[in-house]
Amino acid sequence: MLKVLKFGGTSVGTLDRIKNVAQIIKKIKDEGHDVIAVVSAMSGETNKLIEYAESFSKTPLESEMDMLLSSGERVTSALLSIALNEIGYKATSMSGREAGIVTDNSHTKARIEHIDTTNMKNAINEGKIIIVAGFQGVTEQSRVTTLGRGGSDLTAVAIAGAIHADVCEIYTDVDGIYTTDPRIEPKAKKLDKISYDEMLELASLGAKVLQNRSVEMAKKLNVNLVSRSSFTPEIEGTLITKEENIMEKPLVSGIALDKNQVRVGMYGVTDKPGIAANIFTALADANINVDMIVQTVGVDGKTDLDFTIPKTDWEICKKMMTKFEEQSENIDYNEKICKVSIVGVGMKSHTGVASKAFAALANENINIRIISTSEIKISMIIEEKYAELAVRALHEAYDLDK
Ligand code: ADP
Numbered sequence: 001m002l003k004v005l006k007f008g009g010t011s012v013g014t015l016d017r018i019k020n021v022a023q024i025i026k027k028i029k030d031e032g033h034d035v036i037a038v039v040s041a042m043s044g045e046t047n048k049l050i051e052y053a054e055s056f057s058k059t060p061l062e063s064e065m066d067m068l069l070s071s072g073e074r075v076t077s078a079l080l081s082i083a084l085n086e087i088g089y090k091a092t093s094m095s096g097r098e099a100g101i102v103t104d105n106s107h108t109k110a111r112i113e114h115i116d117t118t119n120m121k122n123a124i125n126e127g128k129i130i131i132v133a134g135f136q137g138v139t140e141q142s143r144v145t146t147l148g149r150g151g152s153d154l155t156a157v158a159i160a161g162a163i164h165a166d167v168c169e170i171y172t173d174v175d176g177i178y179t180t181d182p183r184i185e186p187k188a189k190k191l192d193k194i195s196y197d198e199m200l201e202l203a204s205l206g207a208k209v210l211q212n213r214s215v216e217m218a219k220k221l222n223v224n225l226v227s228r229s230s231f232t233p234e235i236e237g238t239l240i241t242k243e244e245n246i247m248e249k250p251l252v253s254g255i256a257l258d259k260n261q262v263r264v265g266m267y268g269v270t271d272k273p274g275i276a277a278n279i280f281t282a283l284a285d286a287n288i289n290v291d292m293i294v295q296t297v298g299v300d301g302k303t304d305l306d307f308t309i310p311k312t313d314w315e316i317c318k319k320m321m322t323k324f325e326e327q328s329e330n331i332d333y334n335e336k337i338c339k340v341s342i343v344g345v346g347m348k349s350h351t352g353v354a355s356k357a358f359a360a361l362a363n364e365n366i367n368i369r370i371i372s373t374s375e376i377k378i379s380m381i382i383e384e385k386y387a388e389l390a391v392r393a394l395h396e397a398y399d400l401d402k
């Protein structure tokens with residue numbers, strides 16, 4: 001079998017942890033499999049580099065950020081390769097460029113356009129273990145790009161898809177996908193399987209255990225994706241697969257929490273056609289991901305507009321919004337909010353799912369500010385101080401601990 005393995009920040013967080021990863025790879029190689037391992041930077045490294053840059057500038061050039069941040073994963077790929085060679089295994093590290101990963105030009109959030117697998121195939125044919133520096137690629141013009149936070153997951157899935165690997169195993173510090181973040185609710189249960197669509201919702205709604213774009217790509221390319229732990233590699237993880245491969249479909253599969261949100265309130269906005277279009281076109285052009293949007297009923301030719309954006313886009317958003325100051329009486333920002341969401345394919349065919357969520361929060365005296373729903377999810381914006389309480393209340397309301 002050809003296996004693509006990915007080891008996240010904590011899994012390579014110290015030199016001892018890197019040695020441990022070398023042992024996991026050694027075992028899989030000894031079982032007769034070919035291995036391509038994708039690695040993250042050592043935990044904390046990417047944040048440290050961002051802080052360094054921000055000590056010089058609040059808005060550093062994105063192309064320079066990519067040059068800086070991509071270095072973190074190159075360090076771990078070389079170290080892991082050195083460790084494997086030392087124990088007698090032929091290994092070779094590859095940067096994104098050497099692995100043939102070509103992206104578009106959107107620095108810091110680049111999309112993979114194609115992967116030229118020639119180098120990787122040649123190395124595999126020579127019996128080598130490949131260690132790819134995750135999270136990065138190059139543009140057609142050979143400039144280094146990065147794939148967004150958590151992007152090493154995407155590197156692994158994209159390579160698995162391009163090279164037709166039999167499986168893509170994402171090794172992290174928990175042994176699979178749980179009904180909610182086990183660090184918030186210790187009663188959370190591990191799932192054996194979860195559908196691509198549910199995982200995509202959970203990941204997009206804040207469950208950072210898998211990067212959302214990696215799940216989207218896994219679904220598109222039909223990659224057998226497994227989430228498991230490098231701390232307990234003997235334990236089977238969670239399989240992320242097609243909905244039809246899952247016999248038992250729970251009403252609700254999981255709860256996600258996202259604290260990386262800011263609510264933007266525009267009050268007394270002129271209520272006439274085209275205003276919302278102008279605002280949201282401007283935000284889209286600035287590559288800002290607007291999430292929930294609420295517009296209240298207009299009174300006396302004025303209306304209020306509320307929407308949420310990721311905290312990471314806050315600075316750019318503020319700059320943008322100065323253009324619209326004249327079209328509204330007041331614009332304010334609230335970052336002390338969070339989004340809790342419940343996700344489950346069973347919602348498609350059952351009623352009463354939403355009312356249960358609202359009742360569970362009401363029981364805890366938690367006020368819901370904004371609600372949005374789709375076929376398989378319900379999201380609610382609440383005050384940040386209630387975040388963990390809300391997750392636990394919802395987890396219990398849907399009997400996820402049973
Ligand atoms: P890595 O550094 O390996 O990429 P991450 O820190 O990105 O790992 O993701 C792993 C973390 O995701 C876990 O430590 C856990 O706290 C968190 N997490 C959030 N939601 C879930 C969930 N539903 N199941 C498992 N882990 C979750």
Ligand code: ASP
Nearest residue numbers: 040046135149150151152
């Ligand atoms: N090192 C990058 C990050 O911290 C990418 C990754 O770990 O997947 O976001």
Ligand code: MG
Nearest residue numbers: 008150208209
């Ligand atoms: Mg991650």
